[in-house]
Amino acid sequence: MSKKMNSEQTEVLKKVLRYMRRYWSYLAISILLAAITVASTLYIPLLTGDAVDCIVGKGHVDWAGVFAVLKQMAMVIGVTALAQWGMNICNNKLTYQIVRDIRNEAFAKLEILPLKYIDRKSSGEIVSRIIADVDQFADGLLMGFTQLFTGVITILGTIGFMLSVNVGITFVVLLVTPISWLVASFIAKHTFDMFRKQSETRGEQTALIDEMIGNQKVVQAFGHEQEASARFDEINGRLQKYSLRAIFFSSITNPSTRFVNSLVYTGVGITGALAAVNGRMSVGQLTCFLSYANQYTKPFNEISGVITELQNAIACAGRVFELIEEEPQTPEPEDVKVLTDVEGNVCLQNVRFAYRPDQKLIENLNLTVKPGERVAIVGPTGCGKTTLINLLMRFYDVDDGSIQVEGTDIRMLTRNSLRAVYGMVLQDTWLRSGTVKENLLIGKPDATDEEIVEAAKLSHAHSFIKRLPKGYDTFIGEDGGGLSQGQKQLLCITRLMLCHPTMLILDEATSSIDTRTEMKIQNAFAKLMEGHTSFIVAHRLSTIREADVILVMRDGQIVEQGNHKTLLAQNGFYAKLYNSQFED
Structure with missing residues (x-):
């Protein structure tokens, strides 16, 4: 089952990437701005460490050095804010242009689908795919672009900065990291199936609502209200069950990774304190390293949340792609004729x-x-x-x-x-x-x-x-x-x-x-x-x-x-x- 789910997700991701290629310039600029945002964000702890070292000695506060550091921090924060603003604009452009293309293709496919498909599927279910599923996909994709890029670059950048400060403590951090990935991967496998069922049931519910609204007079004329309510309750119950399971699995991701990340912070605190006591690093460097440990673990929480959203987005995108890839009506041959001069034979x-x-x-x-x-x-x-x-x-x-x-x-x-x-x-x-x-x-x-x-x-x-x-x-x-x-x-x-x-x-x-x-x-x-x-x-x-x-x-x-x-x-x-x- 998990192999089938993984192959489904891989295929959907490949299709999404094909849409992304059309707007690679936005993607490239977004990644570049994400790198600038992360680099400037990670430079702040170094400046903080320098400021701490300027005021550690009793009665020996280097005010000139502190103010110089504060000026640098203000400049770096300004660069970070501009880069983050530009990255968000690029991500929005990228996401909503992809969503626009998918919706256009889905609607264009409706125009050339054979009537047997329309007869086989309810109108509400088709509407759910083009409207609700695409909206869910857009939300997941936008969060993915915004947090995934910065999260991955933050992790890599933090490792680089930590190595420049202290190699030994950096390895302590890296040893605990795989546990966080294993926890997130386990939860992600169980989440996708629930989100897929949630999306399908939501489409079924939309179809029923559309049918009841369009035929309300018939429903009331034949006293079908109770049967319609019972059917709605049954579908709503299934939607509740799948939604609760999806929310449960997705909600335990963050506390699980936070627990692992707390272990990382604890390991850094203990080893760093011992190193500071033995004179192998300054108090400012320890402060800087603790900040980096926090910066390093934070993206794991964000990425675990992003994975959950992406599971939902991929499940919804899969349903839309099913519609787009439906077999169209029989294409007209190349030597097709235009009917003219009709007498009525x-x-x-x-x-x-x-x-x-x-x-x-x-x-x-x-x-x-x-x-x-x-x-x-x-x-x-x-x-x-x-x-x-x-x-x-x-x-x-x-x-x-x-x-x-x-x-x-x-x-x-x-x-x-x-x-x-x-x-x-x-x-x-x-x-x-x-x-x-x-x-x-x-x-x-x-x-x-x-x-x-x-x-x-x-x-x-x-x-x-x-x-x-x-x-x-x-x-x-x-x-x-x-x-x-x-x-x-x-x-x-x-x-x-x-x-x-x-x-x-x-x-x-x-x-x-x-x-x-x-x-x-x-x-x-x-x-x-x-x-x-x-x-x-x-x-x-x-x-x-x-x-x-x-x-x-x-x-x-x-x-x-x-x-x-x-x-x-x-x-x-x-x-x-x-x-x-x-x-x-």
Whole structure:
């Protein structure tokens, strides 16, 4: 287990170092300033020793020498303060530029991840990786840069200064040092696993909170509050357990190393006192050496704390790197084409697709659609209607067979050019935070105000938009907060009508709209679909009577095909579906 953890940490550290290479100048300056800070800090005890020697003799105080030493100390302290200030600036620049790059790469990866990843992971868990985990990583990295550089250089510098004062006592200090490293290493191994579990559980908790907030109405409508609270308590309990263990192991680091460091100070005090009594060193040198012993042991306490923070930072960074290194959607080939001059020819040949290999969905699906045809897709829940739409838009790639538009396999077309020819309205609406006008312009950013109003009138959304406090400039919250589901769907339909797409996809586009408004919108859709290939998914079969072709799907297969009258006359599966909606 420990070998696996060490290899994980090593790999994550290598990735962090790759980001650091981009800003090596800040790193080099930071190390240089750290060396200056440590050197000037370690020079102070020498000056203190000189000052002590100036006042040791009874009635023989060398005031001139003391004031000269004090001037030197003031200058050295000023240099130390400036160097430390500059080092902190470099460390901040280095840390937050690395964090910026990681966040940018993580968000850019989200844009090219296949939908199956988004379907598999909860949105809250993904948000936790990009926000909370990166913040934790930044805190650990900043502390690491600030204290690790100065700590290591302080240890090395102190050894050098101590050797210049007394070699024998220096070896006493060095003999006790390995004990401190062994203690810190033992604790670090146990800390990483707890911090990793803490980070994972925090992501799980964020996902649950995000889910509950986004679906609060459903939770309350079905009385799910107690179950949600129980689930939260369970996750919170696990988070408490992992956090307490991580904090326990990390908190015993400092007192453990302090105990070892006290042994160092004690050894220096005893051997130094004996040396001073025997005349091998002055009282000022002993004072200087005791100060160095304290300076020498202090970084061990700081570094042990840094190691704990770095364990947490590495655990969080590992989760972010997992997202960044996820397999992106299938890249477009070099000879990919841009779809132009679209008439509306669509052909599906022997299409096979399944979300999971062990659960078959669509098998051997064949379909030919001519320009201008209105194709309705009906069938029971789970038969593959929406999946077919996902395949047409290339949100998923087929497992076998091909889908062709204008005679070209859509895998040989750029995704952007393929999706640009479709206008799409789904049952689930999507609106972002912004004004009504900004939401409508998503499909056609260069549309004029007159075009927006005309589209809104066609979708019968103009009247309710004008009743809003600021009309088209009214600000709406995330996912259309403050609007009814029907109003949100009207805005999505308006967005479609503003685009004038070559082909249409309507997946339960009027499911949340009242019957009277739906009839008017159906008339508008009928005008919009004239001469355009259209795919209509509907559960209310009364809305697709005028379709040129009705595909009846069942278990991923097209079991019946024809227009409304033909399918009713066959008295098959479609007739049963249709009649079931109008039985007394």
